Amino acid sequence: MSDALIKTDNTKFEPGTGQSPGQSSAQMASNLVDLARYRSRSQFLVIYDFFAPRLKSYLIMRGAESSLAEELVQEAMLSVWRRCDSFDPEKATASTWIFTIARNLWIDHLRKFKPDRLSSLDCYEDISEPVETEFTDSHKLKQLIKNLPCQQAQLIHQVYFSGKTHREIADEMAIPLGSVKSGLRLAFEKLRKQLGGNQ
C-alpha cells in the first residue's frame, strides 16, 4: 500500500473541522500531484479535511441548505479524487482548481431544472494556462479587503458569494449599474497591485 510512503503528521489534527495545521499553497499542490501518483487515501483525507469545511461554508453562503451543501462538497471532493491527474500545478493552485470544481457543481445545480440551460461544460472550457497567480496569499487578501472602501468590499462579496448579476446588485444596493462595474474594477486593480503581482 502506497500510504506508507506518505509522510503525514495528523496527530494534532481534528478531522473535518477545517482546523488543520496551516497548509501552504505549495504543499497543497504537491499533495494533489502525489494523490494522482500514489492514490493514497490518507493523502486524500489531508486535502479533504482542509477543503471540505471551507467549501461547505462557501456553498452555504451561496444559498445552499446545509445538507445540500454537504452533498455538493462530497461530490466535489469525489471529483478531486477522480480527476486529480488532470490537475497541473503549473496552471493553477490546488485551491483554485478545487474552487472551480465546486463553483461548476453549484451553477449546474442552480440550473438543473431550467429549460434550455447551458452546462458549466459549455461555459467554462478547461483552457487555463500558466498564470501569475496573484491572489494566493489569502490571509493578506483578507486584510486588504478589510481596508477597501466599504462599498467595494461589499461588491466583491456580492459577486463571489451572493451570485447576483451586476443589475441585481445595482438594484439591491440602490446604486447605478455603472457604479457596480467601476467599483469592482477599482477593487480588483487595487488588490492586484497591493498583492504585488507575479509571485
Add this chain to the structure above:
Amino acid sequence: MTIIHHHPDISTLMSYAAGSLSDSMSLVISCHLEHCSDCRQRRASAESLGSSLVEECSPVSMSTGARDDILQMLNIQPHQSSAAPIPKPPKHGEVPSALQRLLGHAEFDQLEWKTLAPGMKQVALPSAEGKLKLLKIAPGTCLPSHGHSGTELTLVLKGSYTDECGRFQAGDLEDLDPDTKHQPVADTHEACICLIATDAPLKFEGLVPRLLQPFFGL
C-alpha cells in the same frame, strides 16, 4: 491569428469567474477566451481571487460520518457522465468550440437564419438566463441606434463592424456600458456574424426601431 483589441471588462470576468453571470453571457465569454490569452490570464486571476476568498471562509464542520462516507465513495467506479469533462471536438471551421454543440456542429451557412429586417438575420439560441443569439449583418447595413437597460456582450465571430466605440473584428468583444448608445454598421464587403448575449431588454429609440423591437427578441 488576428490581434484582439476589445475585451470584456474585468468586472464581467470577475462575475464569470465567480459563476455569477447568466449562462448566455458566460458562453460568450468562453468563446472570447478561446481566442484571447490575455483574458484567460485575467480569468485565472479572478478565479484565484475567488479561491482565496473561499480559503478565508470560516470553516463549517462536516457532519459526523461524512468522512467515512467519502472513503466509501472512493471505491465506487465513476459513471461515464460524472467523470472527466468530455473533450471538446477539435476546432474546425469558423465556429468556436464552445458553440459547436449548441449549433449541432453545423457551420454558419448551414443554419436557419431568420430575417429580422433588411440586411439583418438572426438565429436564436437556447439558454436559461438572458438571451443568446447569432446576428448576421449584411455588408453596409446599419443597425438602429439603441441603448441597453442592462448589460450586453457582443462577440464578433466573422467579419467586422464599427460603432461609436470603435472597430470590432473577429475575436473582439464589446462589453457595452449600460448607458452607452451605439449604432453598429457592418463595415466590409463581408457579412458580419456576432454572438450576442443580453441580460435585460434593449431600449430602442425612435418610432420605427421601436416597432422592430418585438422582432429582435432582444
